[in-house]
Amino acid sequence: MLRSRLPSPLVPLFALLLAVLPCGIVSSQSRPTPDAARLSPTELQQLATVHVALLKLQDSLNAEMAHPRNKTGEGQERLQTALRESVAALIERSGLSADEFQRRRFAVSTDDSLRVAFDEAIATITGVPSRGGERTMATLSGTPSAPPASAAAASRPATGSSDTKLPAGAVGTHLGHILVRFPTTPDKVGLLTIAQTEAKTAAQHAALAARTPTNLQAMQTHAGHVIHALDPAVVTSGPGKGYGLKKAAAGVASHVELASGSDGASAGVKTHAEHVATSARSTMERADQIIALAERIRSAKDATEAAALVGQLASLCEQLETGADLDADGRVNWSGGEGGLQQVNAHLQLLLKAAS
Numbered sequence: 001m002l003r004s005r006l007p008s009p010l011v012p013l014f015a016l017l018l019a020v021l022p023c024g025i026v027s028s029q030s031r032p033t034p035d036a037a038r039l040s041p042t043e044l045q046q047l048a049t050v051h052v053a054l055l056k057l058q059d060s061l062n063a064e065m066a067h068p069r070n071k072t073g074e075g076q077e078r079l080q081t082a083l084r085e086s087v088a089a090l091i092e093r094s095g096l097s098a099d100e101f102q103r104r105r106f107a108v109s110t111d112d113s114l115r116v117a118f119d120e121a122i123a124t125i126t127g128v129p130s131r132g133g134e135r136t137m138a139t140l141s142g143t144p145s146a147p148p149a150s151a152a153a154a155s156r157p158a159t160g161s162s163d164t165k166l167p168a169g170a171v172g173t174h175l176g177h178i179l180v181r182f183p184t185t186p187d188k189v190g191l192l193t194i195a196q197t198e199a200k201t202a203a204q205h206a207a208l209a210a211r212t213p214t215n216l217q218a219m220q221t222h223a224g225h226v227i228h229a230l231d232p233a234v235v236t237s238g239p240g241k242g243y244g245l246k247k248a249a250a251g252v253a254s255h256v257e258l259a260s261g262s263d264g265a266s267a268g269v270k271t272h273a274e275h276v277a278t279s280a281r282s283t284m285e286r287a288d289q290i291i292a293l294a295e296r297i298r299s300a301k302d303a304t305e306a307a308a309l310v311g312q313l314a315s316l317c318e319q320l321e322t323g324a325d326l327d328a329d330g331r332v333n334w335s336g337g338e339g340g341l342q343q344v345n346a347h348l349q350l351l352l353k354a355a356s
Helices: 010-020 041-066 073-093 098-110 112-126 149-155 169-179 191-211 216-230 245-260 267-298 303-322 341-355
Strands: none
Touching (some): 073 303, 098 112, 216 245, 216 267, 216 303, 267 341
């Protein structure tokens, strides 16, 4: 099977397509052959334009799904139906058939030079610089693939290491628990490190669930693996570290607040500690949503019912790391339930600067 690394914006897009396009279109049985992986500049530009529009639809769906009024089975189903219709209409308006859209999507996912050109087209449309294939969770075919060492090093959040310079006193002690070392985590890594590790495992297995939309048992197995990575008290065995993202994120929030309340904590430390704790707790809330969704997949009666949910599962798991632009203002903030582990880390770095 062909493999390629995919820029992270395409991962939630693939999850979106799995959720709304007919299963036959995205299944491995109907995937185009490698000979089809050729696109002209005009075809690539058209695909990029549709891609950006689809991501806007996805952002809109995420915001609606996060609203309390829609947190019911009926509300979620209604939104999925509306999104399915919107996606179909958008692709039709673009002048592409479903088969042609699939051909171009496959081409970008299996050809490195096309992917680079696609990134550049996206950057031109959105005004956001291309990220060049950074942090990869899965390919468009749904197969996880590790980035090369140089790419991984460039995109890995600067969470901390034994060389991290921590302030003196209790503030530094609690920040060290988050960034460097904590006695009860696997390998005694920092709380944020284990949170990121468990989040990555959850995202990988959500993507694997999305890879098999006609296989109920596979989707349910990977949904269980997602839960294990988030809360091993709910599903006790799986590919996670056995610590759980929820426990790790709770530890981050607790220790950053202990740092904020310590003697000698500056005003800057207190400000950014609030931002860190809020983002960590938003991540925990998102994990609860994912667990509830994964449980629905595990109790689904047939593959059609489960497949309607796995796309949303993959998208939400991706947001554990990236956060989510719930108010559609073009950025992810630490507040308003938007924050993820990236926002936790960003404000921890600002906190360290304030402390020094």
